[in-house]
Amino acid sequence: xxxxxxxxxxxxxxxxxxxxxxxxxxxxxxxxxxxxxxxxxxxxxxxxxxxxxxxxxxxxxxxxxxxxxxxxxxxxxxxxxxxxxxxxxxxxxxxxxxxxxxxxxxxxxxxxxxxxxxxxxxxxxxxxxxxxxxxxxxxxxxxxxxxxxxxxxx
Amino acid sequence: xxxxxxxxxxxxxxxxxxxxxxxxxxxxxxxxxxxxxxxxxxxxxxxxxxxxxxxxxxxxxxxxxxxxxxxxxxxxxxxxxxxxxxxxxxxxxxxxxxxxxxxxxxxxxxxxxxxxxxxxxxxxxxxxxxxxxxxxxxxxxxxxxxxxxxxxxxxxxxxxxxxxxxxxxxxxxxxxxxxxxxxxxxxxxxxxxxxxxxxxxxxxxxxxxxxxxxxxxxxxxxxxxxxxxxxxxxxxxxxxxxxxxxxxxxxxxxxxxxxxxxxx
Numbered sequence: 189x190x191x192x193x194x195x196x197x198x199x200x201x202x203x204x205x206x207x208x209x210x211x212x213x214x215x216x217x218x219x220x221x222x223x224x225x226x227x228x229x230x231x232x233x234x235x236x237x238x239x240x241x242x243x244x245x246x247x248x249x250x251x252x253x254x255x256x257x258x259x260x261x262x263x264x265x266x267x268x269x270x271x272x273x274x275x276x277x278x279x280x281x282x283x284x285x286x287x288x289x290x291x292x293x294x295x296x297x298x299x300x301x302x303x304x305x306x307x308x309x310x311x312x313x314x315x316x317x318x319x320x321x322x323x324x325x326x327x328x329x330x331x332x333x334x335x336x337x338x339x340x341x342x
Numbered sequence: 343x344x345x346x347x348x349x350x351x352x353x354x355x356x357x358x359x360x361x362x363x364x365x366x367x368x369x370x371x372x373x374x375x376x377x378x379x380x381x382x383x384x385x386x387x388x389x390x391x392x393x394x395x396x397x398x399x400x401x402x403x404x405x406x407x408x409x410x411x412x413x414x415x416x417x418x419x420x421x422x423x424x425x426x427x428x429x430x431x432x433x434x435x436x437x438x439x440x441x442x443x444x445x446x447x448x449x450x451x452x453x454x455x456x457x458x459x460x461x462x463x464x465x466x467x468x469x470x471x472x473x474x475x476x477x478x479x480x481x482x483x484x485x486x487x488x489x490x491x492x493x494x495x496x497x498x499x500x501x502x503x504x505x506x507x508x509x510x511x512x513x514x515x516x517x518x519x520x521x522x523x524x525x526x527x528x529x530x531x532x533x534x535x536x537x538x539x540x541x542x543x544x545x546x547x548x549x550x551x552x553x554x555x556x557x558x559x560x561x562x563x564x565x566x567x568x569x570x571x572x573x574x575x576x577x578x579x580x581x582x583x584x585x586x587x588x589x590x591x592x593x594x595x596x597x598x599x600x601x602x603x604x605x606x
Contacts, residue, residue: 190348206345207345207346207347207348207390208343208344208345208346210343229381230378230381230382231374231377231378231444232521234441234443243417243446244442244443244446245443245446245447246443246444249373249374249378249381249447250373250377250447251348251377251390253348254348254350254373254392254394297442297443301442319441319442319523320440320441320442320443320444320523321441
């Protein structure tokens with residue numbers, strides 16, 4: 189098994205992987221970063237979204253070995269010095285969740301979409317950008333409100 | 343998912359060599375189709391030859407054509423300011439592929455080489471009369487796409503770029519499957535520089551195809567109303583739990599009209 193190194197949430201990490209080891213398996217099983225969820229395993233739900241070299245991707249559809257020497261940010265890497273990221277705070281404030289399973293992916297996607305589209309977002313842009321994140325509880329209303337508010341505070 | 347050897351070559355020639363050596367190798371670009379297929383056990387290649395190491399990305403707009411390197415991700419095609427000016431319909435198509443995460447990994451080369459019958463890019467290639475550049479030759483889109491998940495590519499041949507002639511105007515409209523976001527029906531309409539019109543349909547049949555009746559009608563007058571009463575027969579169209587062949591046949595005309603209306 190080849191050993192790979194990468195930077196996860198600012199920390200250099202290394203581990204042995206098989207060719208088939210998915211990034212989400214590496215994060216959860218090797219590094220114990222269980223905030224990244226596997227919802228569907230068919231690349232549709234977006235619960236597993238993380239940032240690889242600054243781009244939001246589905247970690248259940250990414251090979252860990254292909255991320256060797258990359259920089260990865262997971263939901264655990266957003267809060268700084270015990271303070272929630274503005275997008276996390278907005279999800280709490282606006283109750284942008286019910287069961288919370290999709291929330292890590294929603295927030296990672298939200299942070300990415302703000303980076304690309306700016307802080308002032310209309311509902312249509314937010315809904316289009318969240319097409320790859322599925323929530324089974326909320327009906328999305330509060331998620332959209334949270335993303336809008338979180339964007340303004342980023 | 344079965345295990346495999348993983349190789350990430352830095353040169354096209356090395357990728358072809360690795361494929362020749364592999365028992366049952368597969369080229370992978372973004373992996374947005376291949377990995378889900380492997381996870382479902384529908385493919386178990388002995389070797390994955392990851393083409394991301396080739397680092398061939400970029401959109402280059404010339405005076406008569408636009409060349410997009412095979413490794414360019416959909417997000418970069420959608421976001422290219424030069425492309426939005428030269429072929430806005432193509433940039434719009436790229437911005438509607440899958441979702442943001444798919445657009446961050448999936449590439450134009452991977453999409454055309456895979457030739458999924460519901461993929462978006464093949465319709466643009468066929469309607470715009472694109473030329474597919476490979477490691478060995480250049481192929482017209484009309485000759486490249488040969489049927490369901492099949493192309494004229496040989497086993498060790500790699501798509502290196504896609505060259506699109508700049509049209510007078512073009513537009514794309516798709517009716518996406520709400521879960522997979524693939525096209526249930528997508529129609530790309532282009533009025534080429536010489537005034538001829540091409541209409542290509544994806545998602546509806548075994549592979550991308552042109553509609554000569556619509557092309558003839560739009561060549562006379564490029565307006566949505568020219569398509570009134572023109573419908574593709576449902577006989578050989580796809581029928582599944584999402585849409586019957588008859589429904590897809592109806593959608594083709596509706597999407598073709600929307601594509602004409604959207605054409606810029």
